[in-house]
Amino acid sequence: MSKNLSIVNKDLKEERDKINFNVEEFTNWFYGGAEKVKEKKYIENYFLSDKDLNLELDTSYLSYKDKYEEAVRRSIVVYKKLYKLHNEMGGTHEDFVKIMENLRFTMGAINPEGNPFVLHFSMFALTIMNMTNDEQKAEWLPRIFNCNILGTYAQTELGHGTYIQRLETTATYDPKTKEFTLNSPTLTSYKWWPGNLGHTVDHAIVMAQLYSQGKCHGIQPFIVQLRDSETHKPLPGIDIGDIGNKVGFQTVNNGFLGFKNVKVPYKNMLMKNSKLLEDGTFIKPKNAKLNYGTMVIIRVHMIIDAACRIAKATTIALRYSLVRRQSPINPNEIEPKIIEHITQQNKIFPGIAKAVVFKCMADYLTKLHLSITQEGNTGNLARMPELHALSCCLKAVCTNEDAKTVEVCRLSCGGHGFLRSAGLDDVYRNSTAAQTYEGENTVMLLQAARFLIKSFNEARNGGSLTEGVKYLFDFIGRNGKREIFDNSINGILRAIQAAAAGRTYIAWKHIEDDKRHNSIEVATNLAGVHLTKAAELHGYVCLLQVGIEEIEKIIRNVSPALGLVFKNILELFAVDLILNKIGDVIQHVDISNEDIEKLEKQMETLFKFFRTSAIGVVDGFDFSDPIIDSTLGSYDGNVYENLINAARKSPLNQEDVNRTFHLYIKPFMKSNL
Numbered sequence: 001m002s003k004n005l006s007i008v009n010k011d012l013k014e015e016r017d018k019i020n021f022n023v024e025e026f027t028n029w030f031y032g033g034a035e036k037v038k039e040k041k042y043i044e045n046y047f048l049s050d051k052d053l054n055l056e057l058d059t060s061y062l063s064y065k066d067k068y069e070e071a072v073r074r075s076i077v078v079y080k081k082l083y084k085l086h087n088e089m090g091g092t093h094e095d096f097v098k099i100m101e102n103l104r105f106t107m108g109a110i111n112p113e114g115n116p117f118v119l120h121f122s123m124f125a126l127t128i129m130n131m132t133n134d135e136q137k138a139e140w141l142p143r144i145f146n147c148n149i150l151g152t153y154a155q156t157e158l159g160h161g162t163y164i165q166r167l168e169t170t171a172t173y174d175p176k177t178k179e180f181t182l183n184s185p186t187l188t189s190y191k192w193w194p195g196n197l198g199h200t201v202d203h204a205i206v207m208a209q210l211y212s213q214g215k216c217h218g219i220q221p222f223i224v225q226l227r228d229s230e231t232h233k234p235l236p237g238i239d240i241g242d243i244g245n246k247v248g249f250q251t252v253n254n255g256f257l258g259f260k261n262v263k264v265p266y267k268n269m270l271m272k273n274s275k276l277l278e279d280g281t282f283i284k285p286k287n288a289k290l291n292y293g294t295m296v297i298i299r300v301h302m303i304i305d306a307a308c309r310i311a312k313a314t315t316i317a318l319r320y321s322l323v324r325r326q327s328p329i330n331p332n333e334i335e336p337k338i339i340e341h342i343t344q345q346n347k348i349f350p351g352i353a354k355a356v357v358f359k360c361m362a363d364y365l366t367k368l369h370l371s372i373t374q375e376g377n378t379g380n381l382a383r384m385p386e387l388h389a390l391s392c393c394l395k396a397v398c399t400n401e402d403a404k405t406v407e408v409c410r411l412s413c414g415g416h417g418f419l420r421s422a423g424l425d426d427v428y429r430n431s432t433a434a435q436t437y438e439g440e441n442t443v444m445l446l447q448a449a450r451f452l453i454k455s456f457n458e459a460r461n462g463g464s465l466t467e468g469v470k471y472l473f474d475f476i477g478r479n480g481k482r483e484i485f486d487n488s489i490n491g492i493l494r495a496i497q498a499a500a501a502g503r504t505y506i507a508w509k510h511i512e513d514d515k516r517h518n519s520i521e522v523a524t525n526l527a528g529v530h531l532t533k534a535a536e537l538h539g540y541v542c543l544l545q546v547g548i549e550e551i552e553k554i555i556r557n558v559s560p561a562l563g564l565v566f567k568n569i570l571e572l573f574a575v576d577l578i579l580n581k582i583g584d585v586i587q588h589v590d591i592s593n594e595d596i597e598k599l600e601k602q603m604e605t606l607f608k609f610f611r612t613s614a615i616g617v618v619d620g621f622d623f624s625d626p627i628i629d630s631t632l633g634s635y636d637g638n639v640y641e642n643l644i645n646a647a648r649k650s651p652l653n654q655e656d657v658n659r660t661f662h663l664y665i666k667p668f669m670k671s672n673l
């Protein structure tokens with residue numbers, strides 16, 4: 001996609017002239033190679049240049065219903081083109097994945113408040129791919145791929161989203177008819193939240209308690225038809241609709257769903273893991289948590305989403321900060337670019353570093369997921385709990401950081417940041433939604449903490465630990481002595497590890513003490529705040545550790561100039577992290593006031609170096625103007641022109657006098673009260 005052809009603001013041009021590394025080289029890293037960047041640009045342009053999308057229409061001014069209908073219309077334009085492009089590319093599965101990966105960015109520009117088909121192409125398709133036997137794959141996958149059926153993932157209910165063991169929807173098997181009967185026995189058993197469910201899809205994966213031979217066998221996935229394939233009317237026994245206005249995701253069409261004696265054929269229970277014989281005999285899976293697999297995949301994907309949202313928000317905030325001038329630093333000098341205020345650098349630069357480190361983590365976790373899944377396919381499930389704990393932990397830490405950073409970016413744009421046209425509100429809404437969906441973040445941290453406490457016990461008993469938690473041995477080995485701080489990247493890593501291990505110890509001790517007069521479960525609940533803090537610190541350990549390893553590799557493979565930028569980014573991430581977690585660090589590390597002051601000084605030096613590279617890095621994230629969709633963050637930096645042009649498009653500005661003047665205001669003013 002070509003950059004905006006208008007004249008670039010001179011302040012921004014001056015910044016770009018000073019960039020001392022090759023921006024394209026950075027972009028190639030961010031997207032995984034020059035070829036991938038080419039593909040991304042091609043695909044982006046292929047979709048966004050289509051006039052039928054009518055992207056001139058600002059959907060934020062539409063009503064709730066009109067927004068949904070426009071989002072459906074635009075999505076269909078996109079999906080038709082997607083299949084055309086897929087055929088042109090050769091029609092392989094890999095081609096499809098390539099297009100879908102790139103569409104993730106593009107779709108946000110097309111439907112800024114969410115995609116009414118996202119669950120079909122993510123959780124629905126993934127569940128069918130990963131939880132079905134071969135016959136089921138053969139039956140369903142072609143229909144899903146060709147969009148002959150559209151589906152969603154219906155798990156959460158009005159009464160339960162977190163504690164899925166207690167979902168109430170029932171699926172009772174009758175061996176005589178070879179059918180399940182689905183029921184929603186209570187109001188709280190209604191499915192509530194599934195994306196695209198309200199009025200878009202006609203099928204769903206439904207998680208329900210399986211009853212067979214008079215026993216409950218826990219939650220199992222079923223594929224259920226919800227609407228007639230011709231009329232789209234709800235099928236008999238199906239009570240379905242949209243859950244209404246939300247904080248964001250307005251066009252995702254999240255829905256509710258109740259069942260009354262709905263019949264589902266035997267072959268529709270997904271049988272890769274648990275099995276039900278035709279006579280109703282239940283065969284347990286190797287690991288009951290295998291049915292949670294789709295959630296794990298999505299949590300892994302959510303790390304790159306968080307990285308990209310931060311990258312987008314910091315691009316907007318930085319470009320704006322380089323053209324906005326306000327408040328002279330020296331009373332006699334001209335007003336500086338607001339980035340010259342060091343507090344502004346403190347708001348934006350660490351965010352840019354987070355986007356880069358999260359991207360490193362996303363790459364690492366994607367590879368780990370692939371390798372553990374391959375092991376699982378050969379029957380070796382040993383590393384599943386490790387992957388579960390790590391994905392829960394990082395999903396929580398990265399999306400929490402994401403929402404925090406995006407909000408700081410909004411604040412850093414002052415009043416203009418509060419305008420919708422600044423483009424930060426949709427990013428924020430998506431960020432904060434991600435803190436809740438796919439597992440509420442506190443709950444995710446508690447799952448990770450379970451793994452930490454287990455590992456801590458293992459370490460105390462001289463057992464073996466997985467690579468990522470081996471630092472617990474160091475803590476135990478120090479025998480109560482504090483880690484001595486040294487001001488290097490690895491010294492910072494050891495300090496954060498000591499803080500994470502120390503907090504794990506505090507949580508462990510809390511549980512051990514409380515266990516004397518309480519059950520282990522009650523004791524664990526009472527230690528909950530420590531447990532979440534320990535898990536959060538563990539997440540930062542993982543991010544820094546992987547950041548160090550990945551960035552060292554990157555530096556070996558890129559030009560020296562770009563290598564220096566990566567080194568600077570890594571140090572920014574590390575120093576910002578330790579300064580933000582200094583309270584936890586002080587508890588477990590021998591760190592002096594002088595050390596802390598040195599770190600604060602180091603941060604200022606890092607800012608100074610990064611000051612010239614920052615614009616190159618955000619340009620290197622390579623968000624084209626339609627994707628960035630921001631009056632403050634466009635490539636040309638012509639923010640004031642953009643702002644007034646956007647304001648003129650307000651529906652209220654299409655007439656000089658609004659009818660409310662004659663209807664209400666004038667009579668009121670003339671009434672003399």
Ligand SMILES: CCCCCCCCCCCCCC(=O)SCCNC(=O)CCNC(=O)[C@H](O)C(C)(C)COP(=O)(O)OP(=O)(O)OC[C@H]1O[C@@H](n2cnc3c(N)ncnc32)[C@H](O)[C@@H]1OP(=O)(O)O
Pocket residue numbers: 118121122123153155156161162163164165195289290292293295296298301384385388389436437438439440443447450451
């Ligand atoms: C292509 C992609 C595009 C991306 C775009 C996406 C847009 C999406 C749009 C939006 C889409 C939004 C879509 C949506 O939002 S879909 C709905 C998402 N819902 C959730 O995420 C629910 C959250 N809750 C849970 O996941 C479970 O209830 C948890 C996990 C919390 C507890 O569960 P449970 O009560 O059963 O367990 P327990 O506490 O008794 O015991 C815990 C034990 O279990 C082990 N364990 C647990 N889980 C796993 C696992 N997976 N692998 C391996 N092991 C696992 C664990 O290690 C521990 O072991 P141990 O300590 O006992 O040894």
Ligand SMILES: Cc1cc2nc3c(=O)[nH]c(=O)nc-3n(C[C@H](O)[C@H](O)[C@H](O)COP(=O)(O)OP(=O)(O)OC[C@H]3O[C@@H](n4cnc5c(N)ncnc54)[C@H](O)[C@@H]3O)c2cc1C
Pocket residue numbers: 119153154155156159160161162163192193194195249254433436437438439440442443446
């Ligand atoms: C935008 C969006 C899209 C969604 N899409 C889908 C979808 O497509 N399909 C689907 O099935 N679901 C979907 N969901 C549902 C989502 O997965 C759940 O809302 C989420 O898992 C949280 O569960 P909950 O709502 O029951 O929260 P609750 O668990 O009720 O959380 C409320 C509070 O209780 C606390 N809490 C609960 N349990 C514990 C515990 N064990 N320990 C400590 N604290 C606890 C939480 O920390 C939180 O503070 C979506 C949700 C949103 C917001």
